[in-house]
Amino acid sequence: MTNSPKEHSGFETDVLIIGSGIAGAVTALQLANSGLGVTLVTRAVKPEESNTFYAQGGIVYRAHEDSRELLTEDILRAGAGYCNPRAVEIIAAEGPALAREILIDKVKVPFDRSENDELSLVREGGHSVNRIVHATDATGRAIEIALLKSLETRSNVRLLTGHTAVDLLTPAHHSSDRLKIYDPLSCVGAYLLDQEGGAVVRCLARKTVLATGGIGQIFLRTTNPSGARGDGVAMAYRAGARVINSEFVQFHPTTFYQPNAPSFLISEAVRGAGARLVDADGNTFMEKYSPEWKDLAPRDVVSRSIHQEMLSKDIPNVYLDLRSYIQKDKIKELFPSIGEQCSLYGIDIATDLVPVVPAAHYFCGGVWVDERGRSSITSLYAVGEVSCTGLHGANRLASTSLLEGLVWGVRAAEDIVRTIGDAPDPAGYEIPLWEDTGTLIADPALISQDMSVLKHIMWNYVGLVRTTRRLGRAIRELRHLESEIESFYRAVRLTDELIGLRNAVRTSLIVALAAWENKSSVGCHYRV
Secondary structure, eight states: OEEOOOOSSEEEEEEEEEOOSHHHHHHHHHHHHTTOOEEEEOSSSSTTOSTGGGOOSOEEOOOTTOOHHHHHHHHHHHTTTOOOHHHHHHHHHHHHHHIIIIIIIISOOOOOBOTTSOBOEEOOTTOSSOOEEOSTTOHHHHHHHHHHHHHTTOTTEEEEOSEEEEEEOOHHHHOSSGGGGGSOOBOOEEEEEETTTOOEEEEEEEEEEEOOOOOGGGSSSBSSOTTOSSHHHHHHHHHTOOEEOTTOEEEEEEEEOOTTSOOOBOOHHHHHTTOEEEOTTSOBOHHHHOTTTGGGSOHHHHHHHHHHHHHHHTOSOEEEEOTTTSOHHHHHHHOHHHHHHHHTTTOOTTTSOEEEEEEEEEEOOEEEOOTTSBOSSBTEEEOGGGEEOSSSTTSOOTTOHHHHHHHHHHHHHHHHHHHGGGSOOGGGGOOOOOOOOOOBOOOHHHHHHHHHHHHHHHHHHSSSSBOHHHHHHHHHHHHHHHHHHHHHHHHBOOOHHHHHHHHHHHHHHHHHHHHHHOOSOBTTBOBO
16 A cells, blocks of 8 residues: 655546545455555545444354344344345345455454354344454454555555545536536546645546545534544535435434543443443333333434433433443453543443433435445445445444445445446546635634534434424524535635535535435434
8 A cells, every 4th residue: 555645736546435444445455456546535644543443342243043034134123114125135145254254364353252262242232143243342443453454565555644535526517528517427536635735636536436434523422533524425415426314313322421521432232241221320211111122222212212311300411330230350351442431531430330321323324325336426436334225224233334334345346346447537528627716714713613503403403303393493504504604615725624514514404304304203213
């Protein structure tokens, strides 16, 4: 893997991949193995910075007593009848084998093992058997580092860190030949902002892959890292791609809560290991809301149950009780990263109750793609959380997201290898170099204020529980905010933060409008 010199005009590549989490990295690895030239771009300074890196719980594998049919049933149940049957069939048939082939055998992810060297399998909410493989409580980190190490050995992979995608290039929108507007929509690369130098680079590609992750940062509380602000969804939407199921934003039931502390994830594996949700007096409550599943009910049920407890008792949070249900030495063995993070805020997870609240966690909707990761725009693919294969339906089953990124990363790469010879040379589309029309310097205080306003609108009006009045107000306020932001965007020089703000407000409107249109409560979309 090579770092590119600073090109201040433009360059070409066989395949442009935007995003370096499991979906983007697997796609890049498979393409590199086929001999294609790959440019892997991330807005982060460190390539491992991604939603994948922060995934704690694990990835679906297969237990001895497991079967395709059983996994299919669990996914369909969690998805509340909205799952795409073909996507579920693909993940159940191919997922566990690809996890073995790529993650375990090829890149050597150090998953936890038992004393007899068998993979340690755990259970998470919504699963009927123990089928989750993990690397303590930092599974995503282990997967991400292993994939990047493997990519480092590929000389045909160019890595661009600190580069933010500004917009996708489509001949219909960007070609100097205005007659291209009559052609079917196609993608031929992207404009990329070099954050360090400030220049916008034109990258032309025969195939482009969006792997930009989630949208959690459009909400006030989220488990997602700073880059998860809907960049890929917004860019694809502006380019004319179909975006679906956007009302289905999954809130994780248990994120750490303290005033002025970050909302980091407390993995579902904690409850899988036996911990219970309790009030300040140690009383359990999930049996009131889900007598069958209790604390291991699907995430939307647990999140709304916590929300109801907080409302009915007028309390700011509930608690996770590990100390009463898991042996102390087991707590430290299973959850070292969570323990370390909580200790920074004075909480010992082995002896104290852990304060938690729900937070935005996973986007079940996204850019519509088929079973090969192809979007509705020719030569544009989407893989991972930015995409919507239909696998998750109205509510994602725990630990299926990493597996989806793996499976569709492989499938997209296979399709690209098979079809890239038919893709025309993008240089023939007469896409001009970037012309910077902004003359003013962006005021970071204004960007920060607008982002804060946006997050509060989404949290209060388009959050865990939605009403017609709240959604109507959100749409009105977001439309006004987007108009202001677009005017600001045209007048100033680009920065990563400004690009993110523009994408965040567009993604927020996509989510709010989808929630408005869906009048029924289903899965993680709950209307009162």
